[in-house]
Amino acid sequence: MDERTIIADLERRLAAANAALSEKADIEAASQRIGELGRPAVEDGRIESVEVTEQQRVDELLRESEARHRLLIESWTQAVWETDAAGVVVADSPSWRAYTGQTVDEWLGYGWLDAIHPEDRAFAERQWREAMASHSVVDAEFRLRSPSGGWRWTNVRAAPLLKAEGRIEKWVVVNIDIDARKRAEDALRESEARYHELFESMAEGFAALEAVRDDEGNLTDFRHLARNPASTRVTGLHDEQVLGRLVGEVLPPEDARYWIDAYSQVFVSGEPSHFENFIPALNRWFGINVTPFGRNGVGVFYENITERKRAEAALRESEEQQAFQLQLSDALGSLTDPAEIQAEATRLLAERLDVGWCYFNEFDERGTHATVLRDFHREGVPSMVGVHDLSGERDFLDLVHSGAVLDMPDLTGSEHFSAEAKATYGELGIRSALGAPLLRNGRLAAVLLAADTRVRTWSRVDKGLLKGAAERTWVALQRTRLEAIVREREERQAFLLTLGDAMRTQSTPNAIIEIAARLLGERLNASRIMFAEFDEAKGIADIFFGWFADGAQPFPAVMRLEDYEGPILDDLREGRIVRIEDTNDPALARPDLAAIAELGVSALLSVPLLIGGKLLVNLSVHQHTPRRWTDDEVALAQEIAARLWADLVRARAEASVAAAEAWQRTLVEGIPQLVWRAARGGEWTWASPQWTAYTGQSEPDSRRWGWLEPLHPDDRPAAREVWSQAAQRDGFDVEYRILSRAGHRYRWFQTRATPVRDEAGAIVEWLGTSTDIDDLRAMQVRLEVLINELQHRSRNLLGVVTAVAGKTLRQGSTVESFEERLQALSRAQALLSKAGSDTVEVGAMVRAELAAYAQDGSEKVCVGGPEVQLTARQVQNFALALHELTTNAVKYGALKDGTGSLAVTWEVLLDRRDRRRLALSWVESGVAIKPDKVTRRGYGTELIQEALGYALEADVDYEMSADGVRCRVEMPINQPG
Structure with missing residues (x-):
């Protein structure tokens, strides 16, 4: 009601x-x-x-x-x-x-x-x-x-x-x-009771007010006559503050005037009305329905709508923040460089918040040093790019390490910075700052800061935008770095495969060391790769230098360990990796480093291998200049050290001809693999701990034909078949899948077995190993795809080159023209390679072709159109057409002497079957071409008018007039709408 x-x-x-x-x-x-x-x-x-x-x-x-x-x-x-x-x-x-x-x-x-x-x-x-x-x-x-x-x-x-x-x-x-x-x-009493109850219990506030006039009869105010209990809750004002008093006595003048006018409007017109207004004095929003009441007053029903208004405001803020965060995500999604991500994120946020600075601080493991790769700063204010030591600002660090938002309207009065820091910021011009810290696993990972040259009160919206931007920037940075790690791992795996294949072809230890050291040295761009074998009993280390960069000097062939006693040897003996970034660092001054520095080593990475708890070998990477070793470089050195040692052991074991040495050789060769022994016919007699650990099958269960149980059911017949022919082939070599107990999945293994013969040459038993090649097979599949694609592109490119060469020779063109056309094809191929896909964007092709002659955006050259991708097949012919148009423009047209103008624009159209077509227009103007050149028809004209139509199913409208070339090319494209 x-x-x-x-x-x-x-x-x-x-x-x-x-x-x-x-x-x-x-x-x-x-x-x-x-x-x-x-x-x-x-x-x-x-x-x-x-x-x-x-x-x-x-x-x-x-x-x-x-x-x-x-x-x-x-x-x-x-x-x-x-x-x-x-x-x-x-x-x-x-x-x-x-x-x-x-x-x-x-x-x-x-x-x-x-x-x-x-x-x-x-x-x-x-x-x-x-x-x-x-x-x-x-x-x-x-x-x-x-x-x-x-x-x-x-x-x-x-x-x-x-x-x-x-x-x-x-x-x-x-x-x-x-x-x-x-x-x-009775009805009246019941009604009065009901309405009294309603009046007393209704959630809305209600007040009856009478109009007040001055001596001249003018309506001046309204006096409160009655109000219900809910009025106190809704308004926060008690009866003694309101009843009998005028509106102008209850509210401040600026608020009272609004409501006196509102009540007067209803009182005079006799028409009820609804109002919503914020009363600062009460700090509340009110929704008020005013209606005529009696002959000389108005009745006012009002409710506190502050929460609704705040919710509506919060919703609007949330929608605005969400829109900005989506814009930010879209902008960062296509970037792959961490510095570019920081630059774009800080630019967008700074423009949104209207601040002078915005920069993203990434903190180190200690949480005291912050690195800024790129930042946003207005013209005239300094950049914050670099590494910042904040270890002296404990109050600031305590605040951001807690995850609390850093809200400083005025830095001069902040208690979170020292006097020195305030002075520094004052010199930079920073007056106010807002920071959003990011914690990951309880550790401070980063702080996104916005700062300004003026005192500023930061709103809740500002804080929400900053926190959301910090999260999205961090996610984009982590995504980019993870992608880089994946690429690095793929490259590393390919390198290790190459290294493994190269080492397997060598039969002597020195040859294995040399090839492994050379590949590692080239990979790490190092000055020297050193491999040492230790003999603690004699106190010496035999040095093998597998690779030297230009100017690197070798160590002595034999090192006396007593000359290098110190923390480095202690770490190596304990199996700890040594990473020295600068042997001449005064903070690291000690005799063992001085001895190494005298040999021209400024940076050192040493990876030890302990066998039986004793230091056996060490692989060292040396650098002439100071260098910081990354975790990936350390992991690669560890992997190569293990493989190198394994291959050395294998090579040395294979050099022995004795039966005992043959057994030892086979065993050592299989140390990192699954090792087993089998009787004639393939029934196992023993399985190594590696087998039981990997498959979860006990050693007794693997005997006889029990070892087939962990194999994939589809691979068991093949394994039996190979065993049936092993004696005739004098070897066992097969690939099959084995179930991993830990991963609960099948992985591909290459299984090889060598027969052990007695003095008479009869097979006594078989010694076998199973090597995990699951990752290798995946890489081989990927490599085959890449090779097929490369062959396909090469065949297409050679076809185009052959056609261009034939036309050039038949038309009597110069060698320079042929070379220029090949360069155009090269640029197209470079764009394909740079994109890392099978397509190239039209704008990139046009700008690359014009780059040598004119700059996009100049007054004379206009280039523009939507993003359109062309396939590799289309790119080559389209690139040649663009090249011919550009060449003609340079020789005769708009690009000849800078007096003419060139407009290259394109759009996407739909034909009658709703198929998408690219429409590119090349329009020259403001030039004067000689009549003999206008009528001239060369290979370039044929290529544009005929080759495009034949190769790309294009419709070409080409016209060379005295005012320049006008060409329109329409061709089908596969790009979705």
């Missing part, structure tokens, strides 16, 4: 109550007249004595009066009846019986009491007895039975009719039906 309905209902019910009260007043007046009818004249407490005749005359007059009053009473009552002096009904009353439904027998005597409601009977009888005893008028209300069987409220008025001597002659009684009034009163 709305406010207008409530007010109208209240007024309607008030009118009904007034009518009911008027009815009651009329009834009471009539009762008084009835009472006066039978009351004798009394003076000085005694009854006057009169003559009999006079008494008769009075009795006659009384009867006449009684008749007149009976007519009057019967005209507006429901029943009139009489009783004798004792209150006993002795005469019939048709009106009573019609009203109550009693029969004559039920009515006579005291039967009228039976028509009264049982709950009211005692009351009625008591009223009757008291009136008889006091000779007073009866005026009672109770319920009487109705002929329909229900009960109706009746007002019973009875007056005694006294004789001259004061005795009661009889009682005259009238029944007045007041059922409607009683029900109206």
Whole structure:
């Protein structure tokens, strides 16, 4: 129910109550007249004595009066009846019986009491007895039975009719039906109670206000007359602060004026209205419905909508933030360089926040040094790029390490920076700053900072934008670095495969060391690769130099360990990798480093291998200049050291011809692999711990043919088949998949077995190893795909080159023209390689071709169009066409002397079958081409007009006029819409 309905209902019910009260007043007046009818004249407490005749005359007059009053009473009552002096009904009353439904027998005597409601009977009888005893008028209300069987409220008025001597002659009684009034009163009381409850309990605030005018009758204000309890909760103002007071006394002038005008609008127009307004004094938003109320006021229903307004504002802020974060994600999604990611993220955020600086700090493991790769800074303010040592700013570090937002409206008053830091920032011009720290695994990873040259109060929106941008920048950086790691691992795996293949072709230890050292040295761009074998008993190390860069000097062939005693040897003996970035660093001054520095080593990476807990070999990488060794470089050196040692052991083992040495050679060769022994025919007799650890199968279960159980079911028949031919082939070599207990997946292994023969040459047993080649097979598949693609592109390119060469020779063109066309093809191939895919963007091709002659964006050259990708097949012919157009423009047209203009534009169209077509326009203007050149038709013109149509299904409109070339090329493309 709305406010207008409530007010109208209240007024309607008030009118009904007034009518009911008027009815009651009329009834009471009539009762008084009835009472006066039978009351004798009394003076000085005694009854006057009169003559009999006079008494008769009075009795006659009384009867006449009684008749007149009976007519009057019967005209507006429901029943009139009489009783004798004792209150006993002795005469019939048709009106009573019609009203109550009693029969004559039920009515006579005291039967009228039976028509009264049982709950009211005692009351009625008591009223009757008291009136008889006091000779007073009866005026009672109770319920009487109705002929329909229900009960109706009746007002019973009875007056005694006294004789001259004061005795009661009889009682005259009238029944007045007041059922409607009683029900109206009950309904009014119920309604009043209900509306009072509603008024008291309604959630909305309600206030009744009366208009206030000045002496001239002008409406000036409104006074609060009433308000419900909810008003205090909604407004925060108590009754004593509001009731009886003007709006201008309750609210400040600027707020009061708004609401006085709003109330006046409704009061004058008589039309309800809704308002929403923020009252700063109460710090709340209110939704208010104002409606006319009474003749001189307004009724105001109001609710506190602060939370809704804040939610709406928060939603708008969230949508704006989300839009910016999506824009940021889109911008960062295509970037692959961490520095470019930081530059783009800080630029977009700085423009959004309108700040002078924005930079992304990445913290080291200690959480004290921050590195900024790229930043945003306005012209005239310094860049923050570099490494910043913040170890002295403990308060600042404690704050950001906690993950709390750094909110500093004015740095000069900040308690988070030291005086020195404030002075530094003051010199830079930084006055205010806002920072969003990022914690990863409980460690401070980065802080995105926005700073400005002015004092600034940072809003909640600013903080939300900064935090969201920090997260997305971090994600983009991690994505880029993970992609780089994947690429590095793929390159590393390819390198290791190359290294493994190269080492396997060598049979002597020195040759293995030399090739491994050379490949590693070239890979790491090192000065020297050194491999040393230690003999702790003799206190020496044998040095093998596998590779030297230009200018590198070798170490002595034998090193005395006592000359190099110190932390480096201690680390190597404990199996710890040594990483020295600068042997001349004063902070690391010690004898062992000085001895190494004297040999020309500035940076050192040493990877030890311990066998049986003792230092056995060491692979070292040396650098002439200081160098920081990355984790990837260390991991690669570890991998090569292990492989190199394994291959050395293999080579040395293979050099022995004795049976014992053969067994040792086979065993050592399989150290990093799964090793087993088998009897003739392929039944295993023993499996190494590596086998049981990898497969989870126990050594006894692997015996006989139990080793087949971990193999893939599809590979078991092949394994048995190879075993059946192993003796004839003098070897066992097969690839199959083995189930890993740890990974719960099958991986490909290459399994080889060598027969062990006795002195007579008979096979005694087989010694075998299984090597994990799962990654190798995946790489081989990928390599085959790349090779096939390369061959396909090469064949296409050679075809185009052959066609260009043939045309050039037949047309008698110069060698320089042929070379230029080959260069155009080369540029196209370079774009394909740079893109790393099978497509090249049209704009990149156009700009690459024009780059040598004109700069895109100059006043004379205009290049533009949507992003359109061409396939590798389209690129070669399209590149030649662009080259011919450019060459003609340089020789004869718009690019000849800089006086002409060139516009290269393109768009994507749909043909009648809704297939997409590229439409490129080449338009020259402002040039003067000689008539003989206009009519000239060379190979370039043929290529543009004919070759494109044949090779690319293109429609070409080519025209060379005295004003320059106008060419339009339309060709189908596969790019989706």
